Amino acid sequence: MRMTWKLFGLPVMAFAMAHGAAAADLPKASQKALADAKLDASFFNGLDAELAVPKAWLDGAAKEKEVVILGTWDDRQFNAMTAPFRERYPFINLRYNRSSTAARGMRVLVALSEGRVIADVLVSIADAMFQFNKMKALADLRDVPGIKNLRSEYYASDGTWIGFKLSYRCLAYHTGKVKKEDLPATWDDLLKNPRWRGGNMAVSNHPNAWLLALWGHHGEKWGVDYTRRLFEELQPQRRKEGMTAVTALTVAGEFDANIPAPEWRVAQSASKGAPVGYHCPSPVPINLSQIVMLEKATNKNGARVFINWMLSREGQLVQYTETDAVPIHSALESPQFIPFADTIIGKPSVVRDDALLGSELNERMVALWDSLWTGGTGK
Amino acid sequence: MSGSALGYARSAFFRENLWHWSVFVVVGLAVLTPLVFLVLGSFSVADLPTQFNIAELTFANYSKVWLDRETYELFYNTFVYVTGATAFGITMAVVLAWLVERTNIPGKIWIYAGVPLTLAMPGMLQAMAYVLLLSPRIGYLNDALGALGIGPIDIYSLGGMIFIEGLRLVPTAFLMLVPLLRAMDPALEEAASMSGAGPRRTLSRITMKLMLPGLLAIMIYQCMTALEVFEVPGILGLPAGIYVFSTKIYSIMHSASVLPAYGQANALAMIYVVIAIGGTWLYAKVISKSERFTIITGKGYRPRELDLGNWRWVALGGVFLFLTFSIILPFLVLAYVSFLPFLQSPSLAAFKMMTVDHYVGLWETPLIGRVLRNTIYMVVITSTMTVVISFLISLVIVRSKFWGRRILDQLAFIPHAIPGIVMGLAFLWVFLQGTKYGINIHGGIWAMSIAFAVGFMAYGTRSMNAAILQIHKDLEEAAQTSGATHWRTMWRIFYPLMLPTFIGVWVWTMLHSIRIAGKPLLLYEGSENQVLAILIWNMWDEGNIEAVGAIGTLLILFLLLVTLSLRLFGFGRGAAVQKSSN
Numbered sequence: 001m002r003m004t005w006k007l008f009g010l011p012v013m014a015f016a017m018a019h020g021a022a023a024a025d026l027p028k029a030s031q032k033a034l035a036d037a038k039l040d041a042s043f044f045n046g047l048d049a050e051l052a053v054p055k056a057w058l059d060g061a062a063k064e065k066e067v068v069i070l071g072t073w074d075d076r077q078f079n080a081m082t083a084p085f086r087e088r089y090p091f092i093n094l095r096y097n098r099s100s101t102a103a104r105g106m107r108v109l110v111a112l113s114e115g116r117v118i119a120d121v122l123v124s125i126a127d128a129m130f131q132f133n134k135m136k137a138l139a140d141l142r143d144v145p146g147i148k149n150l151r152s153e154y155y156a157s158d159g160t161w162i163g164f165k166l167s168y169r170c171l172a173y174h175t176g177k178v179k180k181e182d183l184p185a186t187w188d189d190l191l192k193n194p195r196w197r198g199g200n201m202a203v204s205n206h207p208n209a210w211l212l213a214l215w216g217h218h219g220e221k222w223g224v225d226y227t228r229r230l231f232e233e234l235q236p237q238r239r240k241e242g243m244t245a246v247t248a249l250t251v252a253g254e255f256d257a258n259i260p261a262p263e264w265r266v267a268q269s270a271s272k273g274a275p276v277g278y279h280c281p282s283p284v285p286i287n288l289s290q291i292v293m294l295e296k297a298t299n300k301n302g303a304r305v306f307i308n309w310m311l312s313r314e315g316q317l318v319q320y321t322e323t324d325a326v327p328i329h330s331a332l333e334s335p336q337f338i339p340f341a342d343t344i345i346g347k348p349s350v351v352r353d354d355a356l357l358g359s360e361l362n363e364r365m366v367a368l369w370d371s372l373w374t375g376g377t378g379k
Numbered sequence: 380m381s382g383s384a385l386g387y388a389r390s391a392f393f394r395e396n397l398w399h400w401s402v403f404v405v406v407g408l409a410v411l412t413p414l415v416f417l418v419l420g421s422f423s424v425a426d427l428p429t430q431f432n433i434a435e436l437t438f439a440n441y442s443k444v445w446l447d448r449e450t451y452e453l454f455y456n457t458f459v460y461v462t463g464a465t466a467f468g469i470t471m472a473v474v475l476a477w478l479v480e481r482t483n484i485p486g487k488i489w490i491y492a493g494v495p496l497t498l499a500m501p502g503m504l505q506a507m508a509y510v511l512l513l514s515p516r517i518g519y520l521n522d523a524l525g526a527l528g529i530g531p532i533d534i535y536s537l538g539g540m541i542f543i544e545g546l547r548l549v550p551t552a553f554l555m556l557v558p559l560l561r562a563m564d565p566a567l568e569e570a571a572s573m574s575g576a577g578p579r580r581t582l583s584r585i586t587m588k589l590m591l592p593g594l595l596a597i598m599i600y601q602c603m604t605a606l607e608v609f610e611v612p613g614i615l616g617l618p619a620g621i622y623v624f625s626t627k628i629y630s631i632m633h634s635a636s637v638l639p640a641y642g643q644a645n646a647l648a649m650i651y652v653v654i655a656i657g658g659t660w661l662y663a664k665v666i667s668k669s670e671r672f673t674i675i676t677g678k679g680y681r682p683r684e685l686d687l688g689n690w691r692w693v694a695l696g697g698v699f700l701f702l703t704f705s706i707i708l709p710f711l712v713l714a715y716v717s718f719l720p721f722l723q724s725p726s727l728a729a730f731k732m733m734t735v736d737h738y739v740g741l742w743e744t745p746l747i748g749r750v751l752r753n754t755i756y757m758v759v760i761t762s763t764m765t766v767v768i769s770f771l772i773s774l775v776i777v778r779s780k781f782w783g784r785r786i787l788d789q790l791a792f793i794p795h796a797i798p799g800i801v802m803g804l805a806f807l808w809v810f811l812q813g814t815k816y817g818i819n820i821h822g823g824i825w826a827m828s829i830a831f832a833v834g835f836m837a838y839g840t841r842s843m844n845a846a847i848l849q850i851h852k853d854l855e856e857a858a859q860t861s862g863a864t865h866w867r868t869m870w871r872i873f874y875p876l877m878l879p880t881f882i883g884v885w886v887w888t889m890l891h892s893i894r895i896a897g898k899p900l901l902l903y904e905g906s907e908n909q910v911l912a913i914l915i916w917n918m919w920d921e922g923n924i925e926a927v928g929a930i931g932t933l934l935i936l937f938l939l940l941v942t943l944s945l946r947l948f949g950f951g952r953g954a955a956v957q958k959s960s961n
Contacts, residue, residue, distance in 0.1 A: 068905075074923065075744040097746070097905055098917055107904055111822075113430060114811055118822070118905050131426065199618070237618040240629075244922030252722035253517040254510070265922065273732070274721040374622075374630040 029083035030314050036321040037336075043313065050146060050312040051088070053305055058089075060301030066093040067302040070104045071123040073323060080322040085309050092302045105131065112137050112296070120297035121306060123164065124289045127208050129357045132292070133160065139293040144304055146311030149329045153353065154288055163288035164310050165325040168344060169210035170280035172247045172261030183279045187214060190281060191229050195256075202237040202258040203230070204246045207369045208352070208362070210260040213285040215365050217350040223365060231372040238373060251276045260285070264324035267339035278340040284349040288328070399781040402771050409833050410790045413805035414652070417797070420808060421645035431808070440646035450627075450647070456537065457623040460612065461605045463541035468548030468605075469598055471701060475549065476556035477582065482685045484694050490702075491557070492943040495550045496935065497705045498890035501915060502547060502610030504931050507924070508709035509534050509543055510614065511716070519712070519725055535619040544611045546705040548601045550890075551838065554883045555600075558846050559593045560586075561879060578685055593845040599658045600795065600841050607651065607798040609897070624650060625798050641804060648801040655796030656789065710935055717928030737929040746906060746914070753824055754893065754911040760828040761835070762888040766881055768832060769839025776840070777847040788840070795837030803901030806830040810902070822904035830898050835891065839884045846880040886942060893934070 105128025111118045142159035154163040184190040215223030251274045266278045316327040335341040422436035512520045513534035521531040571581045609625035718733040810821035858868040896912040
């Protein structure tokens with residue numbers, strides 16, 4: 001099926017290449033990204049081919065005029081990250097709305113159930129993937145040329161989602177309070193060390209981000225036992241805030257460490273001099289942050305052009321330099337682009353793939369987590 | 380009676396009752412429709428509200444929630460938290476209102492402007508500010524106290540929750556008490572003074588008793604507020620494993636699965652309906668004997684101030700202490716973090732690395748213009764709608780013999796006892812069902828404003844009821860006897876006397892609708908109806924605490940300006956009315 005798309009698309013793409021900007025005329029933001037990453041212009045050799053899309057898409061995008069995107073980026077980050085796209089495609093207005101995980105899933109699903117479409121492109125909807133699939137709400141993106149820049153395991157077999165960055169969900173810790181020898185070598189070691197008990201560790205309400213991959217790797221029996229012990233023995237502080245907010249509190253010293261912590265946020269804080277480090281017990285949970293397009297999207301052509309650009313080496317590099325996101329493009333698979341590579345590379349890893357996301361194991365894991373999360377009344 | 384007189388009487392009867400019926404029906408629909416969905420939703424196990432099917436109702440949610448032993452353990456925490464916060468908040472409010480309205484304490488305009496300012500600060504921000512101040516690990520105040528060998532004070536406790544929520548209850552109670560005291564005829568207090576009673580005795584035997592219905596109404600209202608709020612117990616209770624009803628509902632609706640368990644949340648929320656009905660019945664009993672508490676009569680009056688002597692400076696110090704804990708300290712913390720590259724304790728190193736980056740970032744945010752515009756529209760519509768609707772309802776309740784006035788009073792009060800996040804959900808169901816019939820307001824500002832106004836009716840009617848109660852019918856009857864029409868009586872008698880209450884309700888509603896995130900979060904769909912509270916919530920949720928500090932700082936400064944301006948207008952108008960009546 002994928003080969004069919006490639007053969008079909010080649011003549012159209014060749015014709016459409018004249019409509020894309022040549023790599024030699026790099027947007028200013030792309031030139032800055034090269035400089036920030038200490039790469040020269042030869043890095044973008046082949047970019048023209050990557051950016052080539054069917055002419056019908058570009059013509060359609062020009063008529064549509066905009067793409068509505070719901071995501072997790074900070075507004076300034078999004079603007080900086082998409083600057084090259086806006087230079088290349090000035091006729092496509094990117095209307096971006098930052099929203100929480102629940103809002104991206106729930107609001108869109110509720111609107112869809114009423115026959116209304118409030119976005120074209122969504123990112124990072126792993127927690128709601130099951131519901132979106134149930135409603136058959138996601139478009140097949142296997143015709144997006146940029147998909148060939150990725151490994152096959154980095155997009156859904158039915159094309160309903162494509163990974164656009166890798167995320168690690170390990171542990172952020174306050175370097176002024178935690179000694180390196182206390183850092184757990186494995187996830188089991190985390191529960192054995194008493195120094196993490198009694199509120200020294202914080203967890204946010206995102207088990208899908210890290211625990212699901214571990215359940216999938218070790219099996220349900222291990223998962224149930226581990227999850228119970230996490231709450232009953234470790235007794236972490238349960239924080240309702242998002243991962244990045246809880247990480248910010250770790251930086252402030254409110255906890256000694258928190259799980260799960262996004263590596264990009266820790267890297268940004270550390271670069272400003274904050275006393276925070278990042279550590280990955282083995283195995284390392286890896287998430288693929290997904291980008292999807294709604295089947296009933298209003299601006300399908302613009303959305304496809306945008307997604308294709310996000311998967312290109314230009315889109316991936318600028319995303320890395322502006323947001324510290326780990327690229328997923330095969331040309332950028334290098335320790336240079338992985339924050340805290342020393343704690344990640346060389347260790348076994350477990351990937352949260354779409355099979356796991358849509359599985360009944362996920363439902364059971366979430367049900368157990370919910371019962372433990374909301375249980376307890378304190379005094 | 381002659382035929383024409385009978386005809387006129389019949390016509391007046393139907394005109395008056397038509398008006399009463401209109402208010403009754405509109406309020407009934409506005410309150411009962413979402414409640415019906417709330418109840419139906421409690422029997423539904425559908426994933427989404429739009430998938431609700433009346434043929435698939437079940438008791439499963441009730442079984443899960445009300446047969447769970449842990450649900451009953453919530454009662455203790457909730458009882459202690461609610462009664463403690465209410466007692467603390469009401470006591471502070473009574474003292475503050477009495478000082479401002481009845482004594483010669485200096486700086487009244489600043490006190491009146493400053494006390495309601497706390498309303499402008501989102502509960503979550505204030506709770507977060509106190510985490511930074513009184514966290515046993517990193518609290519800035521605890522660091523200072525530790526240097527003196529004191530503490531640490533643990534804000535993550537029932538005591539911490541009571542303290543913060545109590546502070547947050549003060550402004551509302553204060554705004555409700557001030558009009559009562561201002562309009563009170565001092566003749567009874569002067570008579571007590573002339574009979575030898577000291578200030579304390581007069582306060583307890585005369586003033587407090589005259590204020591009793593209003594005070595009880597405020598206490599019931601504040602109990603409901605503490606019961607339904609989740610931000611403070613969420614930030615301060617959850618990390619310590621302390622749950623109350625509101626945080627339990629919030630946790631159910633924010634499970635790890637992205638879809639909330641709506642049905643279970645609705646089933647648990649039924650407790651609020653029961654408490655609301657009980658609380659409203661109690662309030663109705665208290666105000667049923669309104670004549671005994673008439674204070675404003677047809678005779679002329681001038682509010683009287685008690686001379687505190689040198690104690691006025693001590694009193695001022697106490698007021699300043701209250702303002703410090705409720706506004707100044709949290710504001711300073713927010714301002715401090717707004718200039719930091721990352722969160723850290725105050726130190727020379729921290730001050731050296733301060734930056735205006737977060738303020739610059741706000742103005743570079745593409746959405747900020749639209750968010751501010753949406754917020755202004757929403758606030759103006761909500762506040763005006765609340766004042767008008769509440770006044771009309773209160774006129775029917777207090778001034779008419781309409782058979783349904785007591786039911787109307789209960790209807791107006793009920794939404795207040797339902798958590799904002801649950802009422803938001805109920806309205807979501809209503810608006811989504813409405814789209815099937817061509818009523819497309821979901822996703823717009825009007826949807827939010829309607830949901831807010833219905834929720835704020837409880838405060839509006841409590842304030843209006845209490846204020847109208849204190850205007851004796853003598854004044855209206857005198858005006859009508861002199862030939863004034865109904866509308867002229869309203870404009871020349873009611874309006875000037877009610878103006879402080881109108882302004883108070885408008886300001887209170889404005890401040891609340893800016894800071895509350897619960898309902899907007901449920902009804903928000905995108906940039907078309909994104910308001911400031913949602914922007915702040917999203918920024919906080921994403922860990923941009925420093926940017927939240929920047930927005931919080933600017934918001935508080937703006938609202939201080941607004942509150943001061945309104946206060947000056949209110950004082951000016953009141954003085955003009957006073958002058959023209961002399």
